Amino acid sequence: MATTTIDPVNVRGGLRRRLSRVLYQHPRLRLALLLGGPIVWLLVAYVGSLVALLVTSLYHYQTDPTGLVPRLVTSPSTTNYQRVLDAGVYRTVAFRTIGAALSVTVIDLLIALPVAFYMAKIARPWARRALVVAVTMPLWAGYLVKGYAWRAMLDPAGGVLHEVFGHSPGFGLSGTVVTLSYLWLPYMIIPIYAGLERLPNSLLEASTDLGAKAGRTFARIVLPQLRPSIVAGSIFTFALTLGDFYMAQIVGGTTQFIGNIVYREFSANLPFAAAYATLPIVVMIVYLALARSSGALEEL
Amino acid sequence: MSSGAAVSLRGVTKRFGAVTAVAGVDLDIAEGEFFSMLGPSGSGKTTMLRLIAGFELPTAGTVLLKGRDVTRLPPFDRDVNTVFQDYALFPHMSVAQNIAYGLRVRRVAKEERNRRVDEALASVRLDEFGSRRPHQLSGGQRQRVALARALVNRPAVLLLDEPLGALDLKLREEMQVELKAIQQQVGITFIFVTHDQQEALTMSDRIAVFADGRIEQVGTPTEIYERPMTQFVAGFVGTSNVLQPAVARALVGRDAIATIRPEHIRIVAVGAEPDADEMHTIATVRDVQYLGAFVRVRAETDEGARLVVDVPSFTGVGADVALGRRCTLAWSSRYVRAVGQSSSTNTGGEE
Numbered sequence: 001m002a003t004t005t006i007d008p009v010n011v012r013g014g015l016r017r018r019l020s021r022v023l024y025q026h027p028r029l030r031l032a033l034l035l036g037g038p039i040v041w042l043l044v045a046y047v048g049s050l051v052a053l054l055v056t057s058l059y060h061y062q063t064d065p066t067g068l069v070p071r072l073v074t075s076p077s078t079t080n081y082q083r084v085l086d087a088g089v090y091r092t093v094a095f096r097t098i099g100a101a102l103s104v105t106v107i108d109l110l111i112a113l114p115v116a117f118y119m120a121k122i123a124r125p126w127a128r129r130a131l132v133v134a135v136t137m138p139l140w141a142g143y144l145v146k147g148y149a150w151r152a153m154l155d156p157a158g159g160v161l162h163e164v165f166g167h168s169p170g171f172g173l174s175g176t177v178v179t180l181s182y183l184w185l186p187y188m189i190i191p192i193y194a195g196l197e198r199l200p201n202s203l204l205e206a207s208t209d210l211g212a213k214a215g216r217t218f219a220r221i222v223l224p225q226l227r228p229s230i231v232a233g234s235i236f237t238f239a240l241t242l243g244d245f246y247m248a249q250i251v252g253g254t255t256q257f258i259g260n261i262v263y264r265e266f267s268a269n270l271p272f273a274a275a276y277a278t279l280p281i282v283v284m285i286v287y288l289a290l291a292r293s294s295g296a297l298e299e300l
Numbered sequence: 301m302s303s304g305a306a307v308s309l310r311g312v313t314k315r316f317g318a319v320t321a322v323a324g325v326d327l328d329i330a331e332g333e334f335f336s337m338l339g340p341s342g343s344g345k346t347t348m349l350r351l352i353a354g355f356e357l358p359t360a361g362t363v364l365l366k367g368r369d370v371t372r373l374p375p376f377d378r379d380v381n382t383v384f385q386d387y388a389l390f391p392h393m394s395v396a397q398n399i400a401y402g403l404r405v406r407r408v409a410k411e412e413r414n415r416r417v418d419e420a421l422a423s424v425r426l427d428e429f430g431s432r433r434p435h436q437l438s439g440g441q442r443q444r445v446a447l448a449r450a451l452v453n454r455p456a457v458l459l460l461d462e463p464l465g466a467l468d469l470k471l472r473e474e475m476q477v478e479l480k481a482i483q484q485q486v487g488i489t490f491i492f493v494t495h496d497q498q499e500a501l502t503m504s505d506r507i508a509v510f511a512d513g514r515i516e517q518v519g520t521p522t523e524i525y526e527r528p529m530t531q532f533v534a535g536f537v538g539t540s541n542v543l544q545p546a547v548a549r550a551l552v553g554r555d556a557i558a559t560i561r562p563e564h565i566r567i568v569a570v571g572a573e574p575d576a577d578e579m580h581t582i583a584t585v586r587d588v589q590y591l592g593a594f595v596r597v598r599a600e601t602d603e604g605a606r607l608v609v610d611v612p613s614f615t616g617v618g619a620d621v622a623l624g625r626r627c628t629l630a631w632s633s634r635y636v637r638a639v640g641q642s643s644s645t646n647t648g649g650e651e
């Protein structure tokens with residue numbers, strides 16, 4: 001009787017087995033299959049639109065001698081950027097938007113710290129799970145719906161705040177800041193909660209054991225450990241506010257943000273809208289550079 | 301109230317919901333003592349430590365520190381410091397800043413603070429490491445930083461929660477010697493929580509053995525090892541043969557639960573006779589384990605009792621303990637101890 005010996009090199013196997021073997025032998029091919037799709041998407045949709053934005057911002061309109069028909073000039077020039085810098089109204093709107101972004105970030109931070117601390121360190125497991133759901137719940141609701149809900153809250157004539165507390169900030173900059181703080185709060189709570197969960201209780205106990213009361217333990221131990229989480233949360237709240245225009249429209253009264261100008265200009269003067277839209281990008285780059293220089297991004 | 305006690309516990313009880321972690325503990329720990337709380341996990345020893353530190357408030361009972369009632373005081377108002385199981389070093393601070401933290405909190409002037417930090421670093425042989433971050437240190441070094449950070453405050457009592465648990469065996473043995481030396485040098489009361497009976501026996505002046513939230517026995521290492529009072533202590537501290545009353549009556553003539561240590565039983569060489577004053581029985585070898593310094597033999601007597609016998613390797617028992625071999629086991633009656641029924645349902649040892 002003949003014995004069968006298996007020669008592993010010449011085992012052919014089915015198509016799938018052979019394909020798997022080829023992949024096993026070629027790590028670069030595996031990597032290409034893994035990342036090919038996302039890279040195409042990133043290059044075309046992500047980088048492509050950004051490049052289109054920057055290129056468009058260098059075009060400008062020139063009025064022909066009759067003064068009636070504007071003509072698009074595609075040779076690069078800084079005309080639009082000049083206008084952004086020169087006209088006082090665009091500077092005012094830019095500073096207002098950055099100011100609102102900073103206010104929203106600070107408000108969200110002040111609300112998020114105690115809430116996240118309770119969730120991570122005090123609440124029992126079931127309460128913790130319930131709170132995670134409760135905190136993220138508003139994210140499931142439509143953005144527009146939430147905007148109009150806040151209209152109903154803020155309305156100076158018969159809104160909820162006015163009826164219950166007898167006072168409402170009304171429609172304007174403060175109303176917009178309040179609404180945006182509400183909208184982006186989960187983006188601040190969740191990273192801080194995650195950061196606090198990672199923070200061992202023994203560090204807090206060691207601090208009190210060495211004589212520190214709650215205030216010092218928070219300032220010297222908790223805050224430094226939470227810095228990367230706070231920076232992560234603030235990047236969300238800051239960037240989302242910087243790019244928002246719809247809330248200013250719904251609850252802002254006559255308040256204008258960068259986004260409102262871009263929205264208004266984009267049908268009339270697309271190159272100028274593009275130039276103005278690069279402003280938040282530049283602000284975010286500066287913000288991230290500051291965060292980086294503080295060392296907070298290294299641990300993200 | 302006893303004078304001279306660093307820590308006195310009076311009827312201390314701690315319940316977490318339906319679970320009683322510590323059940324009415326009474327204990328006095330003397331000034332300058334190296335005191336160990338020994339027990340398996342879940343026996344309440346760590347909760348007891350946390351009650352002394354102030355991280356937990358007792359459900360009932362009183363905690364006295366040098367005669368002063370601190371039962372409801374927060375940790376920062378108690379003159380104790382803790383070395384944590386995970387060391388709990390502050391990762392964003394240097395080693396020197398970690399050690400200086402307690403002094404800074406207590407507003408010790410900068411010059412004295414620096415001097416004491418330097419002293420503390422020297423005392424744990426880490427002079428050159430002050431500017432390192434904790435993550436740049438080895439486990440043993442971190443352990444010593446945690447010790448220095450606690451000791452630099454000169455507390456009345458130092459609490460250590462399984463501080464050597466994360467170290468490998470060789471380092472752990474070194475640290476045991478070092479810890480004991482440091483304790484003798486500074487003269488501070490150490491309360492040391494461990495589940496490692498060897499560690500407790502090596503280092504302690506006295507040991508409290510915990511089981512199910514209660515203290516089974518308090519005594520010196522010699523008392524605990526040689527005169528265990530309960531079945532649990534006999535089984536948990538070292539290895540013991542625990543003989544239930546029926547077997548005890550047949551083998552050692554006692555009408556109680558009796559224990560005998562494996563090293564106190566010998567295997568009588570083939571052809572020799574047990575000594576006249578020895579008790580003896582015939583048994584069959586069921587298992588043989590070589591453990592280096594000694595050979596652990598499990599044998600079954602004709603009465604059906606299983607006995608563990610440790611035979612020193614140098615005696616060269618060899619063929620006498622081959623599996624299935626019949627042999628004579630002999631022991632002196634003075635090594636047989638009657639013990640009480642344990643309050644714990646846990647029998648402690650492997651047997």
